[in-house]
Amino acid sequence: MSGKTLFDKVWDQHVISEIDNGPSVFYIDRHFIHEVTSPQAFDGLRKRNIRVFRPDQTVATADHNVPTIDQHLPIKDKLSRFQVQKLAENCEEFGIQLYGLGHQYQGIVHVIGPELGITQPGFTIVCGDSHTSTHGAFGAIAFGIGTSEVEQVLATQCVLQRKPKRMKIEVNGPLAKGVLSKDIILYIASKISTSGATGHFIEYTGSAIRALSMEARMTICNMSIEMGARGGMIAPDETTFEYIKGRKFAPKDAEWDQALEKWRQLYTDDDAEFDTSYQFDAADIVPMITYGTNPGMGIKITETVPDSPDNTKALEYMGLTPGELLLGKEVNHVFIGSCTNSRIEDLRLVASLVQGKQKADNVQAMVIPGSKQVEQQAKQEGLDKILEEAGFHLRQPGCSACLGMNEDKVPAGEYCVSTSNRNFEGRQGPGARTILASPLTAAATAITGRITDVRELI
Amino acid sequence: MEPLNIVRSTCVPLPAEHVDTDQIIPARFLKATTREGFGDNLFRDWRYHNDGTPKPSFVLNQTQFEGKILVAGKNFGCGSSREHAAWALYDYGFRVVVSSFFADIFRNNALNNGLLPIQLPEAYVQELLAAIERNPSLLAVVDLPQQEFKIEGGQAIKFDINPYKKSCLLQGFDDIDYLISQQDKILEYEQNKI
Ligand code: SF4
Numbered sequence: 058m059s060g061k062t063l064f065d066k067v068w069d070q071h072v073i074s075e076i077d078n079g080p081s082v083f084y085i086d087r088h089f090i091h092e093v094t095s096p097q098a099f100d101g102l103r104k105r106n107i108r109v110f111r112p113d114q115t116v117a118t119a120d121h122n123v124p125t126i127d128q129h130l131p132i133k134d135k136l137s138r139f140q141v142q143k144l145a146e147n148c149e150e151f152g153i154q155l156y157g158l159g160h161q162y163q164g165i166v167h168v169i170g171p172e173l174g175i176t177q178p179g180f181t182i183v184c185g186d187s188h189t190s191t192h193g194a195f196g197a198i199a200f201g202i203g204t205s206e207v208e209q210v211l212a213t214q215c216v217l218q219r220k221p222k223r224m225k226i227e228v229n230g231p232l233a234k235g236v237l238s239k240d241i242i243l244y245i246a247s248k249i250s251t252s253g254a255t256g257h258f259i260e261y262t263g264s265a266i267r268a269l270s271m272e273a274r275m276t277i278c279n280m281s282i283e284m285g286a287r288g289g290m291i292a293p294d295e296t297t298f299e300y301i302k303g304r305k306f307a308p309k310d311a312e313w314d315q316a317l318e319k320w321r322q323l324y325t326d327d328d329a330e331f332d333t334s335y336q337f338d339a340a341d342i343v344p345m346i347t348y349g350t351n352p353g354m355g356i357k358i359t360e361t362v363p364d365s366p367d368n369t370k371a372l373e374y375m376g377l378t379p380g381e382l383l384l385g386k387e388v389n390h391v392f393i394g395s396c397t398n399s400r401i402e403d404l405r406l407v408a409s410l411v412q413g414k415q416k417a418d419n420v421q422a423m424v425i426p427g428s429k430q431v432e433q434q435a436k437q438e439g440l441d442k443i444l445e446e447a448g449f450h451l452r453q454p455g456c457s458a459c460l461g462m463n464e465d466k467v468p469a470g471e472y473c474v475s476t477s478n479r480n481f482e483g484r485q486g487p488g489a490r491t492i493l494a495s496p497l498t499a500a501a502t503a504i505t506g507r508i509t510d511v512r513e514l515i
Numbered sequence: 516m517e518p519l520n521i522v523r524s525t526c527v528p529l530p531a532e533h534v535d536t537d538q539i540i541p542a543r544f545l546k547a548t549t550r551e552g553f554g555d556n557l558f559r560d561w562r563y564h565n566d567g568t569p570k571p572s573f574v575l576n577q578t579q580f581e582g583k584i585l586v587a588g589k590n591f592g593c594g595s596s597r598e599h600a601a602w603a604l605y606d607y608g609f610r611v612v613v614s615s616f617f618a619d620i621f622r623n624n625a626l627n628n629g630l631l632p633i634q635l636p637e638a639y640v641q642e643l644l645a646a647i648e649r650n651p652s653l654l655a656v657v658d659l660p661q662q663e664f665k666i667e668g669g670q671a672i673k674f675d676i677n678p679y680k681k682s683c684l685l686q687g688f689d690d691i692d693y694l695i696s697q698q699d700k701i702l703e704y705e706q707n708k709i
Binding site for chain 2: 073074076077078079080082084093094096097100101105107110121122134136137139140143185186187201202203204205206208209212213214215216217219221251252255256285287351370460461462469479481482483484487488
């Protein structure tokens with residue numbers, strides 16, 4: 058018999074039973090909820106007259122819909138205010154811990170889970186948000202679910218799931234200077250397309266992945282969904298354990314030792330098999346940008362917009378032409394934030410690049426920390442000063458212009474170089490044109506006012 | 516959930532590929548706290564200009580096309596996990612979406628809400644789209660018990676559906692009803708785990 062993959066190991070530990078020819082009853086260790094995809098689930102519970110089954114395994118925060126300035130004031134937008142208030146009422150009624158607006162732990166759900174030590178190796182984690190795959194960086198099976206499934210988890214701490222196929226993506230070799238994990242994942246997405254991993258759960262391996270920090274690994278796993286995958290994971294190692302140790306909800310003392318022993322079993326056996334495998338060479342990866350309207354439409358920053366009949370609609374929306382070089386193109390907005398790139402390391406990188414420089418006059422540059430804790434840390438390190446002096450607007454935590462639900466939107470027809478994960482039509486506001494890139498590329502672009510190869514500035 | 520059995524209807528063609536859930540229902544319309552009413556903003560930015568006037572070129576604004584069956588290009592429903600996309604399609608009046616490929620989360624969300632995703636071969640979907648364009652009053656029949664799709668008077672083509680999901684749809688029974696019936700096993704699992 059062949060060995061098991063990391064994914065198989067964690068999966069098998071959580072299957073309670075299987076329906077013949079159907080999905081499995083799959084146990085969930087941790088559940089995150091936020092204001093946008095949970096209200097209908099709570100309504101469902103009320104209609105069925107049932108309670109939350111394991112309230113202490115669910116954690117809530119307000120992130121998608123919150124303003125990123127003046128968070129101490131009541132939310133101006135009536136509908137947003139109502140939604141955030143509804144979340145608070147639901148958490149109160151059903152006994153769920155809420156890190157709401159103003160709380161020291163509030164932030165984007167996929168930033169706060171890891172930073173509080175709630176996210177741990179071997180866990181199963183779900184949230185009504187597709188980027189739940191982020192938590193896979195710790196060797197957890199983490200995936201996004203719809204609101205009906207949120208209701209399932211609230212009601213029974215289980216979801217019905219079919220086991221996905223297994224995909225291995227291996228990246229080997231050292232990364233060049235100025236190339237970040239965001240470039241790795243944009244590169245992979247450009248190779249296997251926006252639907253290339255549908256039906257699969259990815260394991261990322263290889264020396265280039267191993268060498269990454271936890272935050273950089275989260276950026277990779279975060280975008281698994283952009284290739285259609287259910288999720289992506291990375292086997293935990295010393296880097297992982299080091300990161301978790303001492304965090305608020307991390308195991309302590311004897312429990313820590315027990316946990317470590319369990320976590321060290323979480324790897325793919327040498328003789329385990331995958332349904333699909335890819336291998337990439339880190340030496341081929343350079344700063345990447347997207348030119349189209351899905352994250353798979355990426356190119357090396359030095360390349361020209363590809364000429365293909367498949368691109369016509371996307372290029373029309375983006376106002377680009379085949380053969381055009383994006384490098385040097387004028388840009389009016391830079392957005393640094395989202396669950397992909399809003400952690401302290403991202404802010405440090407940006408600050409180190411812009412220190413002593415000034416953003417270009419034609420650019421509005423917004424930096425949105427992923428959480429209250431990131432914001433605090435940035436202030437302690439003086440990053441806020443550096444950013445403000447360079448003309449960047451450091452705002453308060455939330456999803457912000459990643460999805461344009463609050464007032465942080467990009468005006469129609471204008472370009473925004475964004476560190477977020479989706480360049481769909483209208484994602485950052487109706488008609489907004491999003492170019493996905495790494496935090497360094499975004500920062501460099503803000504400084505010159507044009508799409509810039511960061512390698513020229515460092 | 517409303518049971519679904521046989522659907523006989525004209526079809527609405529949407530040949531676009533990779534239709535993501537941000538197009539189906541843009542994020543700025545996700546502020547409601549109930550499941551109803553999302554149909555008004557279905558495909559909002561394709562359907563309306565910024566000032567709210569309809570875009571005549573979009574299929575939902577073309578009166579010759581209507582019905583309970585949406586026929587779409589491949590990789591339908593990719594992107595955000597928002598179940599609001601399934602609610603919006605359902606609320607608008609669709610009961611079936613036909614495509615040659617569905618994104619995973621969308622497929623699940625649709626099935627959980629009484630909206631049937633039918634995956635058919637790419638060539639068939641292309642022909643179907645062309646046939647609807649030629650004759651918008653073409654009637655299609657979806658027979659869930661038989662797992663068949665056909666243009667009335669034409670050859671039926673089989674489609675796959677998970678037997679469990681099929682029985683749920685036929686009975687209007689949902690996953691939560693099932694999971695709640697499994698509570699003893701769940702408790703037992705929790706006990707053994709520690
Ligand atoms: S930052 Fe963007 S992608 Fe991440 S959870 Fe928020 S809306 Fe979703």
